[in-house]
Amino acid sequence: MDLKSLHTNRSAQVLLGLLFGIVFGFLLQKGGATSYEVIMGQLLLTDFTVVKIMASAVAVGLVGFFILNRIGYARRHVREGTIGSNVVGGLIFGLGFGLLGYCPGTVAGAVGQGALDALIGGFVGILIGVGIFARIYPSLNRTLLTYGRIKKETVHELLGLPEWLVVLAGCIGIVVFLYLLEVAGF
Amino acid sequence: MNGFLALPLWSPYLVGVCIGLLVCLALVLSDRPIGCSTGFVKIRGLAEQIFRGKQIQEKEYYKKFPPAIDWQLMIIPGIIIGAFLSSVLSGTFGLFIIPPLWAEQFGSSAVLRIIAAIAGGILLGIGARWAGGCTSGHGISGSLQLSVGSILSAACFFAGGIAMAMILFGVHW
Numbered sequence: 001m002d003l004k005s006l007h008t009n010r011s012a013q014v015l016l017g018l019l020f021g022i023v024f025g026f027l028l029q030k031g032g033a034t035s036y037e038v039i040m041g042q043l044l045l046t047d048f049t050v051v052k053i054m055a056s057a058v059a060v061g062l063v064g065f066f067i068l069n070r071i072g073y074a075r076r077h078v079r080e081g082t083i084g085s086n087v088v089g090g091l092i093f094g095l096g097f098g099l100l101g102y103c104p105g106t107v108a109g110a111v112g113q114g115a116l117d118a119l120i121g122g123f124v125g126i127l128i129g130v131g132i133f134a135r136i137y138p139s140l141n142r143t144l145l146t147y148g149r150i151k152k153e154t155v156h157e158l159l160g161l162p163e164w165l166v167v168l169a170g171c172i173g174i175v176v177f178l179y180l181l182e183v184a185g186f
Numbered sequence: 187m188n189g190f191l192a193l194p195l196w197s198p199y200l201v202g203v204c205i206g207l208l209v210c211l212a213l214v215l216s217d218r219p220i221g222c223s224t225g226f227v228k229i230r231g232l233a234e235q236i237f238r239g240k241q242i243q244e245k246e247y248y249k250k251f252p253p254a255i256d257w258q259l260m261i262i263p264g265i266i267i268g269a270f271l272s273s274v275l276s277g278t279f280g281l282f283i284i285p286p287l288w289a290e291q292f293g294s295s296a297v298l299r300i301i302a303a304i305a306g307g308i309l310l311g312i313g314a315r316w317a318g319g320c321t322s323g324h325g326i327s328g329s330l331q332l333s334v335g336s337i338l339s340a341a342c343f344f345a346g347g348i349a350m351a352m353i354l355f356g357v358h359w
Binding site for chain 2: 003006007010013014015016017018019020021022023024025026027028029030031032033034035036037040043044045049052053054055056057058059060061062064065068073074075076077078079080081082085086087088089090091092093094095096097098099100101103104105106107108109110111112113114115116117118120121122123124125126127128129130131132133134135137138140141145150152153154155156158163166167170178
């Protein structure tokens with residue numbers, strides 16, 4: 001079966017979504033990222049588990065996606081960034097992240113390992129939050145969400161450098177950063 | 187292999203490498219970046235539809251993200267199942283309401299913890315959709331595609347998160 005027809009096969013995609021979720025949740029739990037203490041430790045800058053997971057995922061993914069994209073197996077999914085959306089929304093998200101102690105993916109993982117505060121608190125709260133956003137979206141979309149457009153969608157366009165160079169520099173930068181974290185005793 | 191799956195913790199680097207490969211595989215097989223907050227929009231939309239009928243499909247936001255049981259929604263039950271399996275295999279599954287670190291700082295009132303968790307969840311839900319993604323969608327999937335907006339969002343997730351954590355717990359350095 002070719003990839004295009006797999007992408008448009010609804011029931012296959014429902015099953016794949018479930019499978020990707022299961023593996024993702026399994027990995028997050030094994031990494032410790034579904035624990036309140038680990039996430040708050042990251043935000044208090046005493047435990048760098050979450051950053052180690054994210055940074056190594058990005059390093060591998062940078063190379064993997066670059067190759068897959070070049071040989072035509074993966075499409076780039078990038079939208080134009082705006083200050084009004086990415087910065088304002090990101091900061092609101094951050095305040096919730098610190099107050100709840102889980103993010104939308106890890107809250108689901110925390111539910112799976114038995115955290116009832118994640119289920120009756122976090123999960124319910126997020127469902128209320130997205131409902132509020134759906135309600136205010138029409139007016140926000142015409143104003144704040146589109147404020148401060150960033151004309152370049154990707155880092156290499158922004159810097160005016162070849163993509164391979166940014167991928168290489170990004171990987172080296174991440175590896176050096178993780179090495180320094182370990183040396184510093186984190 | 188069984189012993190390995192039963193370990194309570196894997197190296198964060200091993201977990202990160204596997205997640206990086208998983209995101210690549212999802213881009214190939216499903217043509218989608220792995221993200222979680224859209225799944226919550228779908229669940230919310232379906233719940234609203236049960237109470238208020240099909241008219242909610244006319245809402246501008248639900249036209250953009252139609253309520254349906256699809257790839258993005260299934261990620262959420264998938265994560266719950268995956269984390270459940272992992273914690274059961276390592277014997278770390280356990281029901282609790284108040285995380286120990288929270289109890290240390292704010293005492294053992296379950297009501298207080300749940301109120302804070304709901305408030306935090308509301309901010310997360312609004313913020314994730316406002317920014318167009320969450321820690322996985324922007325922080326990992328978007329960053330590895332070198333999206334400027336995603337990297338900016340991820341930086342703000344942590345800036346806001348660190349600020350709130352330090353307000354609640356003080357500076358630990």
